[in-house]
Amino acid sequence: MTKEAFIQNVTEQIRCVRARDGIARELSDHITDQAAAYEEAGEAHEEAVDRAVQEMGDPVEVGVELDRIHRPQIDYKLLGMAFLFHIAGFFIIWLMGDFSNHPQYIGRQCVVLALSFGVMAGMYFLDYSFIARYAYGIGIFVTAALLISNLFTVREGRVSGIMFCYLYVPVFAGILYRQRNRGYRALIWAMGMQFVITCLAQIFSGTPAAANIYLIGTALLVIAVAKGWFSVNRKAAVAALAGALMLLPLVLVTVKIAVFGNGYQAHRLLAWLNPERDAEGAGYVYRWLRQEWGMVRLIGAADNSPLLGDSLIGGPFFTEPFILLQLICKYGILAGAALVVAFAAVTVRAFQIAKRQKNQLGFMLSVASFMVILLNCLEGILINTGYFLVSSMQFPFVTYSACTAMTYAALIGLLLSIYRNERIVTEETFRRPMRRITVKWEKR
Amino acid sequence: MAIDKSLISGSTSMLILHLLEDKDMYGYEMIETLQKKSENVFVLKAGTLYPLLHSLEGKNYLTSYEDEVNGKQRKYYSITKVGRKYLRSRMEEWQEYQTAVVHVLGVVG
Numbered sequence A: 001m002t003k004e005a006f007i008q009n010v011t012e013q014i015r016c017v018r019a020r021d022g023i024a025r026e027l028s029d030h031i032t033d034q035a036a037a038y039e040e041a042g043e044a045h046e047e048a049v050d051r052a053v054q055e056m057g058d059p060v061e062v063g064v065e066l067d068r069i070h071r072p073q074i075d076y077k078l079l080g081m082a083f084l085f086h087i088a089g090f091f092i093i094w095l096m097g098d099f100s101n102h103p104q105y106i107g108r109q110c111v112v113l114a115l116s117f118g119v120m121a122g123m124y125f126l127d128y129s130f131i132a133r134y135a136y137g138i139g140i141f142v143t144a145a146l147l148i149s150n151l152f153t154v155r156e157g158r159v160s161g162i163m164f165c166y167l168y169v170p171v172f173a174g175i176l177y178r179q180r181n182r183g184y185r186a187l188i189w190a191m192g193m194q195f196v197i198t199c200l201a202q203i204f205s206g207t208p209a210a211a212n213i214y215l216i217g218t219a220l221l222v223i224a225v226a227k228g229w230f231s232v233n234r235k236a237a238v239a240a241l242a243g244a245l246m247l248l249p250l251v252l253v254t255v256k257i258a259v260f261g262n263g264y265q266a267h268r269l270l271a272w273l274n275p276e277r278d279a280e281g282a283g284y285v286y287r288w289l290r291q292e293w294g295m296v297r298l299i300g301a302a303d304n305s306p307l308l309g310d311s312l313i314g315g316p317f318f319t320e321p322f323i324l325l326q327l328i329c330k331y332g333i334l335a336g337a338a339l340v341v342a343f344a345a346v347t348v349r350a351f352q353i354a355k356r357q358k359n360q361l362g363f364m365l366s367v368a369s370f371m372v373i374l375l376n377c378l379e380g381i382l383i384n385t386g387y388f389l390v391s392s393m394q395f396p397f398v399t400y401s402a403c404t405a406m407t408y409a410a411l412i413g414l415l416l417s418i419y420r421n422e423r424i425v426t427e428e429t430f431r432r433p434m435r436r437i438t439v440k441w442e443k444r
Numbered sequence B: 001m002a003i004d005k006s007l008i009s010g011s012t013s014m015l016i017l018h019l020l021e022d023k024d025m026y027g028y029e030m031i032e033t034l035q036k037k038s039e040n041v042f043v044l045k046a047g048t049l050y051p052l053l054h055s056l057e058g059k060n061y062l063t064s065y066e067d068e069v070n071g072k073q074r075k076y077y078s079i080t081k082v083g084r085k086y087l088r089s090r091m092e093e094w095q096e097y098q099t100a101v102v103h104v105l106g107v108v109g
Helices: A003-012 A017-040 A045-054 A059-069 A076-096 A104-125 A135-152 A162-178 A183-205 A207-226 A234-260 A264-273 A284-295 A320-331 A333-355 A360-385 A402-420 B005-009 B012-022 B027-037 B046-058 B081-105
Strands: B062-069 B072-079
Touching: A003 A017, A003 A045, A003 A059, A017 A045, A017 B027, A017 B046, A017 B072, A059 B046, A076 A104, A076 A320, A076 A333, A076 A402, A104 A402, A135 A162, A135 A183, A162 A183, A162 A207, A162 A360, A162 A402, A183 A207, A183 A234, A207 A234, A207 A360, A284 A320, A284 A360, A320 A333, A320 A360, A333 A360, A333 A402, A360 A402, B012 B027, B012 B046, B012 B072, B012 B081, B027 B046, B027 B072, B046 B062, B072 B081
Parallel strands: none
Antiparallel strands: B062 B072
């Protein structure tokens, strides 16, 4: 049997096409080394290769064994959670949105649910390495989606495509991956890209989302440098980057307040720190939050809460960021705690997936997805409890917004895809192999 | 002396992990080193080695990377922390087993 025939026999047993190249190369290298050793010992070239191939063992047995190992795997935990929480979220929105009195919204919410599952399935089946290959193209696509959602969504208190901007985060992870091993220039380019996506997020989605994206981008950049992606002095670069990138916003905010005085954002910040300062203005929402928390019960509806009579649809408040509090007001603290546990479970699972990734792109993309989910859930909980500046952030699963639902679905689908390809996608998948083994694959 | 394969197969992963404790190696290098160290007792087939290496990598006992040596691109394997921990437990297990066998066979000293 020739070397090529042996490798073809092995790889034909492996159902996952993307795992074949790496295995073929490794086996080919082994046969070449073994044959060279026999040649050195005095055997003729052909004889040496034949013997080396024979000693590899039965190609079918080897292939079957490798197929068993390199099989796509499903993360049933995250998949189960995503399915269950999407369905539960649908019913929470139903209850909070008072759909019994607004039946026309049921169909709309069903479409949102179907879109979420569709996006999640699409991301799950896509080879996630495309994010690194087409990072800039996807970035342009996200910008177009943001532009369209900003142009065509009626705002009037209803959130438009604000959450879409979080899709810049995996795009940035892909850009970082593309800049590996390219030194200081690449690092500066990556910092420039971070600045660009933060600015775009600021333009399309506002300061809170831009601040989050800046924070996540900084974390990803520091992780990439710490992991030696840029081939620069790690310790010095990490310290300089972390310091500079974290100090920069503080300096900008201070300068803005000093130069422009009590601007809108500064006013909001001061009202949050001391709601009584502007009790009927910017501080009102924090005073209201305190009052609501004073009325809630462990189980059952709160006493005289204004939120009880409110609805997501056409209510007096724009309550979507406060959906957790609204749930607590209607059904008690335990119901809210259950929702928080659901958010925590998804966040922890995302972290576990990130932690186990050996593949560098898989790791960075899963960290990116994890951080978006973590930061938004954490901020959401803090906003609902009055411990954070109120903004129009959105929780996963319990959202009326199609853009938000699709953004989270894309991130969860991405995590599922990373887990699925964990044993298949190697570093070689992303770069052109130095030499390719020419074996004809039969489509299976 | 020919050794019964079943005696070796159960401990192959332990032997491989132990080899990698000293330095990172590529597949062919592992087979050669194992053969030399065992004075030709352990002659591992590549068909056995690679599935084993990939499986150990899947369990996070090993990690792999590509490196160029003498103009040749090689896939090196390196033992992880989890792998070292697993190796320790396998070695203890092996020690206990070996002592028990020696005691039963009465071949001490």
